[in-house]
Amino acid sequence: MGAKVELRDVDRVYGDVQALSPTNQVLEPGTFTTLVGPSGCGKSTLLDIIAGLNKGNGGQVLIDGSPSTGPRRETGVIFQEAAVLPWRTVLDNTAFALETQKVPVRKRREIAREVLQRVGLSDFVNHYPHQLSGGMRQRVAIARVLSTDPDLILADEPFGALDEQTRVVLGLELLKVVRQGGATVLFVTHSIQEAALLSDRVLVMGARPGKILLDLHVDLPPDRDPTMVGSPVATALVEQIWTVLKSEAQRAMVEQGPRS
Amino acid sequence: MSLSTAVTPRTQAGRSRGVLASIGWILILPAVILIGWAITAATVDSLVFPGPLQSLARLGEDLSEPGFRQSIVSTVTLLLAGWSLAVIVGTLVGFALGLSNFWSAVFETPLFALYSIPKVTLYPVFLLFLGIGDASRLTFAFFHGVFPIALLVMAATRSMDKNFLKLADVLVLPWYTRLRLILIPALLPSIVTAVRIAFGLTLLGLILAEMFSAQSGLGRELVSNVANVRVDHIAGQVVFIAILAVIPGFALRWGEKRITRRYGS
Numbered sequence: 323m324g325a326k327v328e329l330r331d332v333d334r335v336y337g338d339v340q341a342l343s344p345t346n347q348v349l350e351p352g353t354f355t356t357l358v359g360p361s362g363c364g365k366s367t368l369l370d371i372i373a374g375l376n377k378g379n380g381g382q383v384l385i386d387g388s389p390s391t392g393p394r395r396e397t398g399v400i401f402q403e404a405a406v407l408p409w410r411t412v413l414d415n416t417a418f419a420l421e422t423q424k425v426p427v428r429k430r431r432e433i434a435r436e437v438l439q440r441v442g443l444s445d446f447v448n449h450y451p452h453q454l455s456g457g458m459r460q461r462v463a464i465a466r467v468l469s470t471d472p473d474l475i476l477a478d479e480p481f482g483a484l485d486e487q488t489r490v491v492l493g494l495e496l497l498k499v500v501r502q503g504g505a506t507v508l509f510v511t512h513s514i515q516e517a518a519l520l521s522d523r524v525l526v527m528g529a530r531p532g533k534i535l536l537d538l539h540v541d542l543p544p545d546r547d548p549t550m551v552g553s554p555v556a557t558a559l560v561e562q563i564w565t566v567l568k569s570e571a572q573r574a575m576v577e578q579g580p581r582s
Numbered sequence: 583m584s585l586s587t588a589v590t591p592r593t594q595a596g597r598s599r600g601v602l603a604s605i606g607w608i609l610i611l612p613a614v615i616l617i618g619w620a621i622t623a624a625t626v627d628s629l630v631f632p633g634p635l636q637s638l639a640r641l642g643e644d645l646s647e648p649g650f651r652q653s654i655v656s657t658v659t660l661l662l663a664g665w666s667l668a669v670i671v672g673t674l675v676g677f678a679l680g681l682s683n684f685w686s687a688v689f690e691t692p693l694f695a696l697y698s699i700p701k702v703t704l705y706p707v708f709l710l711f712l713g714i715g716d717a718s719r720l721t722f723a724f725f726h727g728v729f730p731i732a733l734l735v736m737a738a739t740r741s742m743d744k745n746f747l748k749l750a751d752v753l754v755l756p757w758y759t760r761l762r763l764i765l766i767p768a769l770l771p772s773i774v775t776a777v778r779i780a781f782g783l784t785l786l787g788l789i790l791a792e793m794f795s796a797q798s799g800l801g802r803e804l805v806s807n808v809a810n811v812r813v814d815h816i817a818g819q820v821v822f823i824a825i826l827a828v829i830p831g832f833a834l835r836w837g838e839k840r841i842t843r844r845y846g847s
């Protein structure tokens with residue numbers, strides 16, 4: 323079952339930059355939430371605080387009611403660049419997290435094979451990362467995250483380096499597999515379409531100070547397919563997000579104007 | 583690195599044929615040198631330019647002398663000791679400095695400066711502090727090998743993919759697991775390169791030190807032959823030292839290639 327994440331007044335300041343204003347949010351168990359916003363608005367900062375990688379300055383992160391003190395094993399994190407180890411095969415990369423949790427070889431390989439099948443990499447178990455495409459490497463990283471059956475998945479622009487079609491395909495694959503496991507997901511992306519297509523809920527963030535401006539429910543059926551990008555619900559949502567981000571971008575330009 | 587080598591398993595026969603072929607190629611250059619040497623010696627026909635056969639005969643004589651054998655043992659022992667010390671200290675220091683941006687920035691320039699000064703000029707200082715003997719030879723040899731190792735390992739540690747470290751963080755790995763499963767494999771290709779480069783430099787430092795001051799050792803044998811103008815002995819011993827340097831050099835290069843293929847990205 324998914325974890326419940328509660329943010330209570332978490333914030334982060336770097337020097338005199340308010341990267342994240344005090345934020346209060348609740349991510350309900352098993353929901354898929356995306357976070358969109360302009361570059362530098364504090365998305366990674368927020369995600370890293372939830373992951374326990376960044377301490378934040380104040381406030382509290384509660385996961386299933388208990389305060390977070392650092393990274394936890396039940397949280398799966400997917401980075402922008404697939405963090406796969408070049409000296410390990412696809413199978414052993416996938417089994418890596420289980421290996422560090424001392425799961426016996428046969429058991430962890432069995433689990434790894436099973437998740438590799440779910441992400442469509444069954445034919446590549448004995449390949450090395452350099453023999454794969456960027457999208458396939460990212461799927462290996464996703465498989466490793468799924469192998470430990472996390473209750474919370476945090477993904478920071480995991481498909482940012484990929485082309486449009488691959489993003490959509492992989493995003494929907496990810497959605498499908500996390501629905502099976504029931505994990506709570508927070509997914510950071512630059513792409514507004516991606517946000518509308520994949521999630522139950524979209525948080526729109528603005529910059530300086532990093533702040534969540536809009537909290538939108540996505541009224542699409544739980545099983546998604548690529549054609550839904552063109553549906554009236556998605557189009558209206560994309561338009562609504564754009565309006566906010568556009569004025570946000572204009573405001574940022576006005577603010578930065580005198581300096582440059 | 584090619585795809586086909588990793589994907590298609592090669593047959594045992596094919597592999598050993600490949601090894602034989604590469605040994606064959608390796609032998610071409612020494613053969614050319616030997617023939618060139620023989621021809622030049624025959625043309626010059628002078629006492630101070632011995633041919634390969636004569637030199638090898640002298641080397642044979644030397645090898646039958648207990649004193650010379652003692653020198654070989656002494657040089658090889660000190661070489662292995664100095665080299666191992668350089669590898670251990672250089673790797674640890676380079677790694678520790680590389681982990682911190684601050685300390686690697688602080689030490690990088692001084693280390694480079696020390697690395698690039700001709701260390702022979704410092705030898706008198708070594709003699710002054712350590713005296714004539716094994717201690718100063720060993721230290722001087724170590725001194726030659728340790729800097730390149732520290733610099734290479736430091737650079738490799740600094741430029742390591744930060745995602746590997748982040749991965750270790752999110753998986754909540756204890757430090758020894760982090761070391762064993764992430765840091766060491768990630769740094770292994772650079773470490774073996776450093777080990778190979780340090781081998782040649784340590785040997786250089788050792789022979790140099792022996793030439794200046796030692797009771798035994800191959801460098802010392804060379805110098806005493808110079809004093810007696812025994813050119814044929816010198817040539818034979820130079821061949822011996824070259825073999826001593828080249829064979830481990832090739833073995834290390836081979837190991838390095840394998841490790842890079844396995845662990846490199």
Ligand SMILES: Nc1ncnc2c1ncn2[C@@H]1O[C@H](COP(=O)(O)OP(=O)(O)OP(=O)(O)O)[C@@H](O)[C@H]1O
Pocket residue numbers: 336339340341359360361362363364365366367368532
């Ligand atoms: N380690 C740091 N030191 C100083 N400032 C930082 C640091 N990390 C982030 N910042 C600042 O905090 C703000 C938010 O950064 P963050 O990385 O969270 O943005 P982001 O929304 O993830 O951007 P992007 O979409 O480009 O990844 C930025 O203004 C950035 O300059």
Ligand SMILES: [Mg+2]
Pocket residue numbers: 365366367478
């Ligand atoms: Mg970011």
